Amino acid sequence: MTTTPAEAPHRDAVPGTSAADTASAPEGRARRVSVRAGALLLTVAVVCGLCVLSVAIGSRSVGWDDILAGIAGHTDTFEQAAVFRRVPRTLLALVVGAALGLAGAVMQGVTRNPLADPGILGVNSGAALAVVLGMAVFGLSSAFGFIWVAIVGAALSAAFVYGIASLGTGGPTPLKLVLSGTATAAAMTSFVSAIVLPRGDIAENVQQWQIGGVGGGTFEKVGAVLPFLVVGFLLCLVCAQALNSLALGDELAAGLGEKPALVRGIAATGAVVLCGTATAVAGPIGFVGLVVPHVCRLLLGPDHRRLLPFSALSGAGLLVAADVLGRIVARPAEIQVGIITALVGAPFLIWIVRRTKVREL
Template structure:
């Protein structure tokens, strides 16, 4: 008898996961083509495919020239946020961990706003360095605060510490922006989170950061499986717990910080995507992380397309769409699957 939909075939788990991977890759490809097609001016699907292949003939070049880097940024940012969320949940053993809930996005945002306001940062590479530093400092602070008291860094304490830290840092962002009218409009629109300003230059500058972060996360996949058993048992199995947790956290912070530098803070992608992927492939991080990358890329691309469709001829920023879509989906996943721990 065939396995139920959404469940990995336990008799042939690798075959079932590979089948699901082909499915999600196919859906992502369709979403990428749709993203190039849809906008204030429609582009035929053959022309969209040709544009993605590098051809510049036979279609509305102005529309495609803007949509293609925007689509590639949505794919890269969605993949980064999906993997970052999955790793954060694995490192903290907290099913509610997410760059937004733990305040990492807000820390990166504050660092970028301060850099722009007081140090004149303009390039994507410089803002990426600053954002990664802000994200890393915030992650360390939240983990330290959440570790205080009896029981250490429990999921509830980490979530509360992240929420409090995020609120405090958001107030500081507002304080900096209100005092600088010259950057206020741009900073406010950037804080919503979006991929409309995507360009090949920005992708080229943040691409190395995303690549390094992704490699660190993927190399930590086997160690994250051990950490899921508990620190003591992982150490008994020969896992270097502190090193594994540190490398995985560094990869997640790098992905989150670099993405925030070019898109602004985008919520819920890192929260919803890992839970959805666990329903498809289980909890093995060697499969979970690649799936989170593909599904995260698809989710953010779909959110960007939806934002262009529902508000045509204007558009909704992708950060608004992910908030509307991600919150109810996450609530449904938690209630339906009764996810209480990893």
Template sequence: MTAILHIRRVAIGRPGWLALALAALCLTAVLSVTVGTRAVGWDDIGAALTGGTETIGQAAVALRLPRTALAALAGAALGLAGAVMQGVTRNPLADPGLLGVNAGAALAVVIAIAYFGIDTLGAYVWAGIGGAGAASCFVYAVGSLGRGGATPLKLTLAGAATSIAAGSCVTAVILGRNDIAGAVQSWQVGGVGGATFTGVIPMLPFLLVGLVVGLLSARHLNMLALGDETASAFGVRVPLARGAALVSAVLLCGVTTAICGPIGFVGLIVPHLCRLLVGVDHRWLLPLSAVTGAALLIAADVLGRVIARPAEVDVGIVTAFIGAPVFIWIVRRRQVRDL
């Protein structure tokens, strides 16, 4: 299979794969607007774009447009963050969910709601970023203990333990708070339902900074893949380069988790798929991961609407069903000796 993908990679080329990913993103965006409990037509879409909500179809489109935008932004953020984290740690299993970053952001948001009474999206975003940063620092510190430093296996184990501990703490916080328990438990599943453009706007500056810094880290990530000593020999300031890349991942994960809840596996499976298509050059891998992540999360949201009509399955559940088998395949493919 790897040989077939290599042949296709040469035949299509990296620009071709990026163009195909953009086409898939446009297609899934159209499906997201048109598919749901009620089918809509192009007339409804055009009327909704001009501000009309006179018919049920137009009202449905008006609700789906911000939902589609949020899914695209969240998917791009998680896909890029996963690729950056895998590049920084040189860990094939690095993922915002597996390394405890999403869980740390979720715990911080829940604590802020329960004990500090925050009720604005801007405050959620700041809490999510702080929790994601604290969790990433903690996981890296624990994974660096002992002989060999921060190996991929130790980082993965530290991240898994942190995720479990943070999840338990979230449960402990909400047990005695019936006033917030229902909303928090629904948010913890991870989803984009109920999105509004008013709710999307507060996350845009943070996402923009995270995306730009992450994409600009591509060259340094290529150097870091050769080892710290080699990267230093090429003039890369290793601590600064690694820190800047991690800051971008923390921003992307923290903001996305604060608004959408913890959505797992997107940051794991998307970079692996893109790496099979365009290779390990981060100058192509990072933008392709962002576009593919956006298309994947929109597609997962559409699938969640279709399989449980007239109800919906949250996108976090759909990505878990997709990501768990892929995670097992990745582990088996690399064999434990590669960790």
């Protein structure tokens, strides 16, 4: 029997879908685009609002006139000076949070591991150990020196964890990566303690720095980290499409024209630069790279072209919010952001582990 044109299936129809479903596809895409645009605009608005709160809230109460004058650089009164000092602190929280959020999303994409995080995989601990060694052995004191040694330490730690996880059958599975990273992080934290305890001249500074915070933010620190962060951001963002292919598996990614080893190398380098730089200036802040990508993935889906920039923006907002919250709950004292992010991230980690089936790890 001959099929008439009216009876012939549409060439763009998906098996198992009706003509009505096919016709509604453009509407569905438009709806998704509007939802994503709304989520982006809402996130930008929230981050801007948090920045205003960050320069307004502290041990000293200030008014709107003082806020505007302090942002403009005026320091004629104590209130204006207080606002002026909060501006670089807010900027540092923004760039460090963006770096950690983006690095976490990239690590989860590279390893295909829902538990990947700079802290869990031992990258932050490697950077921290390198910084402490630089202070204790080489007498480093400049921001640039800390950043370089932190990047080297983060890279060595990441390579070590990946190498250990690659041993045995099955290669570097997500579970082996987590176990190797956790053990490496614990060992390096012990090494840091062993180095610091006999050195009373650096013990207090290292202990404060090791908690993780942005209270010591200055324009000089922000200027020192920006070139490194720009390089890290570019390396990560240029791999966004390739990470989508890697999510399908190495064989399919190679069939699509990607080079999995090269993509992993470039993306991992960008993540290591971001983690090392953030750790050098703010200490080993944990859980930002774990929480943020998961929330962004729930809102926007798994496409790394949207996930990576949105994770950077959301990470910036999360760290600024943690810094503001730390100033509110203990006013006039402060709670470091590393403590706040741990209080938020630890229950989130438990939820992810319970939600993820063991066989999927």
